[in-house]
Amino acid sequence: MLFNSLQFLIFFPIVLLIYYFIPHKARKYWLLVCSYYFYMCWNAKYALLILFSTVVTYLSGRALQKAKECSDDEMRLRRRKRAIVAISLVLNLAVLFFFKYSNFAVDTLVSAFGLFHVTLNIPRFDFVLPVGISFYTFQALSYTIDVYRDEIRAEKSFVTYALFVSFFPQLVAGPIERSKQLLGQLHAVHKLEYDNLREGLLLMYWGFFMKVVLADRISIYVSTVYEYYFVYSGMYIVVAMFLFAIQIYCDFAGYSTIAMGAAKMLGITLMENFDAPHLSLSIAEFWRRWHISLSSWFRDYLYIPLGGNRKGRLRKYINIMIVFLVSGLWHGADFTYVIWGGLHGIYQIAGELLKPVRDLGVRLLHINRDSEGHKLFKMGVTFTLVAFALVIFRSAGVRNAFDIIRSMFVFNPWVLVDGSLYACGLSQKSFWLMLLCIGILLASDICKYHHICIRKLILKQDCYIRWAVFALVPILLLVFGIWGEGYDAGSFIYFQF
Amino acid sequence: MKKWLSAVVCFLLFAALLVGATFLLQRKESYRKTHEFYTEKENIDVLFFGASHGMNGIYPMQLFEDYGIVSYNLCGPAHPMPTNYWVMRNALDYKKPQTVVIDCVFSSSSQLVPEKVSHMHRSFDTMPFSKTKVLALKDLIPDDAKKRSAFYWNFVMYHNRWEELGAQDFSFATSKEKGAISLDDHVDLIDQAGSLREAEDGETVQGSDAGEESVGQQYLRRMIEECKARNINVVLTYLPFDMYEPFFEDEIKVMEDLAEEYDVRCINFMEIGVVDYRTDFSDFEHLNVQGARKVTDYLGQYLMAHQLATDQSQNGVYAAWKEDTIEYRREMLAHASTTDGFAYLSQLYKGHVKTYLEIENGCDNKLMKDETFLALLTNLGVDSSKIGKGTQVLLLTDESVQYLDAAMYSSEAGIIIDGTCYECEKGEKGIRLVTLSDELPDYVEKKAF
Numbered sequence: 001m002l003f004n005s006l007q008f009l010i011f012f013p014i015v016l017l018i019y020y021f022i023p024h025k026a027r028k029y030w031l032l033v034c035s036y037y038f039y040m041c042w043n044a045k046y047a048l049l050i051l052f053s054t055v056v057t058y059l060s061g062r063a064l065q066k067a068k069e070c071s072d073d074e075m076r077l078r079r080r081k082r083a084i085v086a087i088s089l090v091l092n093l094a095v096l097f098f099f100k101y102s103n104f105a106v107d108t109l110v111s112a113f114g115l116f117h118v119t120l121n122i123p124r125f126d127f128v129l130p131v132g133i134s135f136y137t138f139q140a141l142s143y144t145i146d147v148y149r150d151e152i153r154a155e156k157s158f159v160t161y162a163l164f165v166s167f168f169p170q171l172v173a174g175p176i177e178r179s180k181q182l183l184g185q186l187h188a189v190h191k192l193e194y195d196n197l198r199e200g201l202l203l204m205y206w207g208f209f210m211k212v213v214l215a216d217r218i219s220i221y222v223s224t225v226y227e228y229y230f231v232y233s234g235m236y237i238v239v240a241m242f243l244f245a246i247q248i249y250c251d252f253a254g255y256s257t258i259a260m261g262a263a264k265m266l267g268i269t270l271m272e273n274f275d276a277p278h279l280s281l282s283i284a285e286f287w288r289r290w291h292i293s294l295s296s297w298f299r300d301y302l303y304i305p306l307g308g309n310r311k312g313r314l315r316k317y318i319n320i321m322i323v324f325l326v327s328g329l330w331h332g333a334d335f336t337y338v339i340w341g342g343l344h345g346i347y348q349i350a351g352e353l354l355k356p357v358r359d360l361g362v363r364l365l366h367i368n369r370d371s372e373g374h375k376l377f378k379m380g381v382t383f384t385l386v387a388f389a390l391v392i393f394r395s396a397g398v399r400n401a402f403d404i405i406r407s408m409f410v411f412n413p414w415v416l417v418d419g420s421l422y423a424c425g426l427s428q429k430s431f432w433l434m435l436l437c438i439g440i441l442l443a444s445d446i447c448k449y450h451h452i453c454i455r456k457l458i459l460k461q462d463c464y465i466r467w468a469v470f471a472l473v474p475i476l477l478l479v480f481g482i483w484g485e486g487y488d489a490g491s492f493i494y495f496q497f
Numbered sequence: 498m499k500k501w502l503s504a505v506v507c508f509l510l511f512a513a514l515l516v517g518a519t520f521l522l523q524r525k526e527s528y529r530k531t532h533e534f535y536t537e538k539e540n541i542d543v544l545f546f547g548a549s550h551g552m553n554g555i556y557p558m559q560l561f562e563d564y565g566i567v568s569y570n571l572c573g574p575a576h577p578m579p580t581n582y583w584v585m586r587n588a589l590d591y592k593k594p595q596t597v598v599i600d601c602v603f604s605s606s607s608q609l610v611p612e613k614v615s616h617m618h619r620s621f622d623t624m625p626f627s628k629t630k631v632l633a634l635k636d637l638i639p640d641d642a643k644k645r646s647a648f649y650w651n652f653v654m655y656h657n658r659w660e661e662l663g664a665q666d667f668s669f670a671t672s673k674e675k676g677a678i679s680l681d682d683h684v685d686l687i688d689q690a691g692s693l694r695e696a697e698d699g700e701t702v703q704g705s706d707a708g709e710e711s712v713g714q715q716y717l718r719r720m721i722e723e724c725k726a727r728n729i730n731v732v733l734t735y736l737p738f739d740m741y742e743p744f745f746e747d748e749i750k751v752m753e754d755l756a757e758e759y760d761v762r763c764i765n766f767m768e769i770g771v772v773d774y775r776t777d778f779s780d781f782e783h784l785n786v787q788g789a790r791k792v793t794d795y796l797g798q799y800l801m802a803h804q805l806a807t808d809q810s811q812n813g814v815y816a817a818w819k820e821d822t823i824e825y826r827r828e829m830l831a832h833a834s835t836t837d838g839f840a841y842l843s844q845l846y847k848g849h850v851k852t853y854l855e856i857e858n859g860c861d862n863k864l865m866k867d868e869t870f871l872a873l874l875t876n877l878g879v880d881s882s883k884i885g886k887g888t889q890v891l892l893l894t895d896e897s898v899q900y901l902d903a904a905m906y907s908s909e910a911g912i913i914i915d916g917t918c919y920e921c922e923k924g925e926k927g928i929r930l931v932t933l934s935d936e937l938p939d940y941v942e943k944k945a946f
Contacts, residue, residue: 006646006653194500429660463503471510475518484653 001041003258004212004483011038016265020192028163028186031266035168039131042172046130049099053092054165057140058158060088061147065154085148089141096137099130104333132172134330138297140165143179145301152179160186167268169259173252175273175293182268190267195459198470202455203261205473206444210254212481214441217426217434218247220482224425226394229403232424234410237391239421241408244394245387246438249278252291276445278386281378283347286386294330298323317352321345331393336401340393347385433480519652521666522659524615527622529672534569534588535623539814541592543568543806545676546581546720547600550736554784555598556793557675558825559847561818564797565810570676573620575611577603578716583633584620585720589727590629596730596805598796599720601752604713605744609637614644614654621648673825679786680779681832683840685869687775714751721759730805733763736792737772738782764799771795775872776843786829787843787876794847823936830940838946842873845893850934852893853912853919855903857927859889864926911943921945 001007015034019027040047063084071077097105106122113120143164146152155161164183170176225232225240232240256273263270277290287295303323309316321342328341361367367374391408395401415421422428447454458469534541543566545555551572560566571588573580585597611617617637624630626649634645647654658666672678710718717733724731733752735745749765756763766772777788784792800806809815826849833844845852856862860881864870871881878898879891890906892899906913911920912931919931924945932942 194504197504427660467503467507467510470507471514474511475514478515478652479518479522479656479659482657484647484656 001038024189028159032163035166038168042131049130050166053140054162056091057088057144058161060084060144061154064147081148088144092137092141101333135174136165139176146179169262173255175256175271176297185268196267197265200261200265204258207254207257208477210250212483214437215247215250216482218243220425229407233407234412235415237408241387241391245390276449278383279445279449280382317349320348335398336392336395340389343389522655523651527619530676531623532671541567541569542595544594545570545572545598546585547572548576548602549574550602550738551600552678553680554736554789554792556677556789559793560797562822564801565808566806567809574616577606577608578713579609582716582720587624587629597724598732600734600736601748604717604748604751605711606713622651673821673828680783681836682779683785683843684778684780685775731761735765737766775869776876785843787846790847834942841944846876847895850932852930852932854891855907855929856889859886860884862927
């Protein structure tokens with residue numbers, strides 16, 4: 001079930017109404033049923049995979065807890081804990097590997113042997129990638145590791161834990177919640193609070209704006225140009241490159257925001273997953289603001305265990321590359337994602353290595369580092385680097401990516417002003433609406449960057465403004481959104497990961 | 498409590514805005530075409546069902562004006578028989594007609610719905626939600642709930658029409674054509690050799706396998722049976738259009754066979770030669786105003802002669818229909834004003850106007866050798882043999898043609914009528930005309946070509 005579907009607009013109010021009408025004790029059962037229903041609307045059989053991951057991590061958590069409580073021998077306890085967590089990791093990652101990476105591995109092997117003129121006949125597996133498998137697997141694994149690290153006690157209630165893994169607002173595209181943050185909330189009593197409903201609704205409005213008005217509108221232009229890159233060369237691709245950076249942000253952040261809003265209306269607070277990432281002044285800052293739940297997951301469960309920056313500069317750079325390559329692979333089973341991740345790793349390392357050169361330049365040119373102009377310049381460079389890496393991310397394959405990049409270097413700046421851009425799927429009015437909405441997004445991100453909460457500002461206004469916002473905004477979303485008959489409500493881009 | 502009250506106000510405001518946006522953004526064709534059918538308080542005696550040939554070819558207001566027949570045209574563009582069946586079933590929930598006229602084009606088709614979804618919206622957008630509508634959509638679009646949803650709430654389809662909103666979208670005005678859509682273009686279907694031209698892009702109809710009863714035929718049968726069960730007279734028609742369509746002979750046979758089987762009347766317009774292929778078509782398939790007026794006239798006579806309709810012209814409950822005739826006339830003249838040349842001339846036929854037509858050089862005018870022009874004049878009752886040399890002025894009305902003294906009526910500046918000179922520059926081909934209406938005193942149309 002997609003958030004931007006009529007089905008969800010019927011499903012969610014029913015869930016909400018019943019949730020607040022039934023006794024507190026029954027609520028987690030209700031949410032669990034709803035969560036599985038939500039997932040099974042897409043593919044009923046694959047719900048078994050969530051159940052498998054849930055059972056494995058639940059039992060491993062219980063086993064870890066029991067081991068801690070029963071064992072006196074430190075060494076033995078450590079060995080036992082390691083064995084338990086290893087079993088949980090292997091089983092979960094095996095499922096993830098099988099469903100997400102097995103065909104990629106087969107293709108890579110065949111290609112690699114093909115280089116030496118050796119033909120391998122390994123059959124490919126014929127199945128659909130389970131939606132959200134990377135998200136719930138990582139969430140479940142974080143729980144096992146947290147219990148292993150004694151950061152939390154193992155959850156006793158299987159139902160609560162199953163709900164933690166499958167909580168429908170964030171089940172298929174995050175944010176990847178931590179057990180410390182979410183499990184406690186699932187136990188708490190949530191009263192029907194007017195303010196939660198209002199705030200949740202505003203979050204959902206904003207999420208829908210990002211997804212159906214902006215991301216899906218931009219995708220029309222971007223898809224056209226990427227599909228026919230041999231026709232739309234030069235500036236068409238440059239524009240598509242920057243627009244895709246905004247599209248993927250709106251798509252993913254939009255989904256996360258709708259998830260936050262839906263959860264908020266149920267009385268549960270999910271973590272902020274994006275914090276104005278395109279206003280970052282460096283690639284390192286970008287990763288602190290982009291997909292925060294995943295970045296922090298890799299930081300806590302991969303980068304730091306690998307030694308982080310504690311084992312010398314070379315090891316730090318190796319660790320950065322490992323994290324970014326794995327992160328790329330997490331996004332998808334293709335070399336384009338791996339290269340994209342690798343490029344971000346290189347950006348970070350190159351940024352550090354070139355720091356003395358940059359400092360020298362700043363000194364020689366008498367640039368004030370705190371000036372707005374300098375910040376704007378850094379922001380522009382960071383955004384361009386991010387957008388450029390996304391060209392590879394968006395491409396259909398590595399060769400396709402290089403073809404597109406080559407096509408970019410055609411001199412035709414006049415297409416920016418002669419109306420040619422309106423021939424790439426979006427009408428002139430729709431194109432200008434897109435630019436206006438990007439302006440609104442930018443204004444909102446600037447507010448966020450400066451810690452100004454627009455939601456709170458709206459809720460402080462008098463009733464006329466509030467009524468206008470609550471009643472008019474959904475109408476504008478419905479009118480200006482890309483949805484409905486004739487429109488294949490494009491899956492959220494991050495569903496495939 | 499105050500907070501929750503605020504939420505209720507907000508929700509009501511949202512609902513009101515949504516209703517407003519739904520109306521504003523929807524295409525208004527369906528509203529303009531069928532709104533009056535659903536809001537008509539009195540019964541309607543004759544209902545017409547069929548595809549665009551019927552929609553463009555039968556004028557209910559002309560039937561009322563000339564025969565007092567109260568009728569409504571519910572034909573829809575490219576409507577195959579199954580769609581017609583459900584449009585009829587729905588219409589019969591609202592009215593109890595004496596007679597249903599079904600045009601049998603597409604009776605050999607296997608389609609359930611028109612190829613273009615917008616064509617189906619023309620009939621379904623204003624159809625109120627009802628059990629019949631639900632059954633109709635389930636039957637016509639059995640496997641696509643998403644597609645069906647756009648017919649229950651057309652906002653699903655039209656929400657992104659904001660890009661093409663115009664003044665007409667803010668208007669509640671409806672057409673007084675009572676479901677008909679007049680076409681004011683003109684095409685001569687006869688070539689220089691005197692044969693019918695062949696259409697270049699004739700519509701293809703997906704028929705059934707030989708020997709099988711087509712889906713269209715099955716639903717036509719259901720339409721007849723439904724009417725019979727409700728004691729409604731049925732007349733099957735096959736309206737005139739381009740004879741080169743490959744399927745028309747099969748469909749006429751289907752019509753005649755079913756008419757015989759169910760003992761209902763049928764009219765094959767392809768045979769009876771009511772229309773003139775030189776002057777009466779808007780394109781290769783559809784009648785223009787002149788052709789439609791001829792067909793409508795024939796139908797009016799037929800319905801009255803066979804007591805299939807009642808003259809309601811003196812019935813006080815239909816007083817509003819009389820008032821509508823003035824609006825209808827204005828609409829038709831407004832349509833006509835947008836056309837020129839032969840297309841305009843073709844609309845003068847039974848147009849309830851009087852036209853002063855000036856032909857420069859009279860019988861020596863080159864146009865007097867043009868077969869189409871002569872056919873248009875003949876339709877208007879002109880005897881071209883009476884046109885002499887020198888400039889000629891004719892007064893054309895629905896009833897008669899007067900050959901006037903050009904010296905009194907023609908001047909360099911324009912045409913002089915009752916002492917008033919209606920200024921009009923001479924046209925390239927030497928034709929000038931001024932059209933007036935007794936019913937609409939403010940109406941003056943001047944044309945030259």
